[in-house]
C-alpha cells in the first residue's frame with residue numbers, strides 16, 4: 394500500500410523536481426509506516442500563487458503536517474508556515490554551491506513568531522522529518538504508533554545483531 398491511496402495526512406512539497414532525490418526519503422519512510430501522504434512540487438519563487446493556495450487549503454484538506462524541502466535561498470518552508478497553521482517541517486536540500494549550508498540557514502533562522510521545525514541537511518533530514526511527522530500523528534492514530542514502534546524495535550535489533558564492525 395502506498396500513502397497516496399487514503400486521504401493524505403501529510404503533504405510533502407519541494408521547490409523543484411530536482412529535490413525529489415532527497416525528498417523521496419521522506420516519502421519512503423511514510424510509505425513504510427503506512428502514513429497517507431501526497432507529494433507536490435511547489436516553488437516559492439517560480440509558482441508563488443500555487444504556494445499560497447497550497448498553504449491556505451492545507452488544513453481544510455485534512456493535512457496535519459507539511460514536510461517542505463528546498464535548496465539554496467530556501468524560503469518555501471517559511472512562506473508555507475506564514476500562510477498556514479499546519480506544522481511545517483523544513484528539510485534543507487544539499488545545494489551544489491554551498492553544500493546545503495545556505496538551505497539550512499535559510500530554513501532554520503526564522504524570526505520569532507512563525508516557527509519551522511528544521512531537520513538535517515539532505516537525506517537524513519528528509520527521513521527524520523517523516524519520522525517526526527509520524528510521531529506527531531501517532532497519538533491519534535494507533536496504527537501509526539504501532540508502525541513507528543515496530544520500526545524502532547527493528548532498528549535496535551539490527552544494530553544489536555550486527556555489533557561487530559569487522560563482520
Ligand code: RP5
Nearest residue numbers: 408409411412463464465486
Ligand atoms: C530551489 O532551488 C529548489 O528547492 C532547488 O533545491 C533549487 C534548485 O532548483 P532547480 O534549479 O534544480 O530547479 O528552489
